[in-house]
Amino acid sequence: MMMAKAATPATKKAAAPRPKAPAKAGATKAAPARKPATVKAAKDHPIRDQLAATRDTIKSEASKKAASLKDEATAFKNQASAKARDAATKGKDKAAEAVGSLAKMLEDSAGTVDSKFGKQYGDYARSAASTVAGLASTLDKKDLDELAASTKDMVKKNPAVAVGAAAVLGFVLARMLKGGSNNG
Numbered sequence: 001m002m003m004a005k006a007a008t009p010a011t012k013k014a015a016a017p018r019p020k021a022p023a024k025a026g027a028t029k030a031a032p033a034r035k036p037a038t039v040k041a042a043k044d045h046p047i048r049d050q051l052a053a054t055r056d057t058i059k060s061e062a063s064k065k066a067a068s069l070k071d072e073a074t075a076f077k078n079q080a081s082a083k084a085r086d087a088a089t090k091g092k093d094k095a096a097e098a099v100g101s102l103a104k105m106l107e108d109s110a111g112t113v114d115s116k117f118g119k120q121y122g123d124y125a126r127s128a129a130s131t132v133a134g135l136a137s138t139l140d141k142k143d144l145d146e147l148a149a150s151t152k153d154m155v156k157k158n159p160a161v162a163v164g165a166a167a168v169l170g171f172v173l174a175r176m177l178k179g180g181s182n183n184g
Contacts, residue, residue: 088144095169096139098176103133 106129114122142150155162 085144092139092144092147094176095173096136098172099132099139099169100136101176102172103129103136106132 106125110122110125110129113125138150139147151162
């Protein structure tokens with residue numbers, strides 16, 4: 001009988017590995033204990049450290065360069081904006097001068113229109129001269145922002161008049177530029 005008792009513990013020993021199978025989950029728990037050894041091994045590699053430092057330096061330098069380029073672009077934009085505004089102001093002043101000249105020409109020709117076509121048409125010329133002189137005065141007195149706002153309002157209220165005024169101003173400016181190039 002003793003043998004039977006001995007056989008029984010042997011079977012129990014054979015059955016003992018089965019509970020170890022779930023212990024493999026515990027083996028994965030032991031795996032993180034190996035990672036520090038791997039990290040330690042990485043610390044022992046100066047090339048990896050040097051590559052990481054180089055990568056960080058490159059990122060830092062790229063960020064600095066991007067910020068510098070952005071600042072330069074902003075400065076160029078501001079310079080271009082200032083130059084465009086100066087050119088627009090000079091153009092506004094020349095347009096005011098040209099419109100003033102047109103008003104004077106219309107006023108001077110009103111007497112001739114009176115004698116050739118009658119007082120009624122001369123009055124039309126004087127009325128047109130007065131309107132054009134008012135436009136010249138407005139151009140002279142207002143800055144670009146005020147003119148832009150006034151123009152938008154006028155175009156919304158009277159689109160047909162705006163197109164006609166643009167045509168007249170275009171004609172006046174073309175004559176002024178043509179006359180300016182012949183004098184130069």
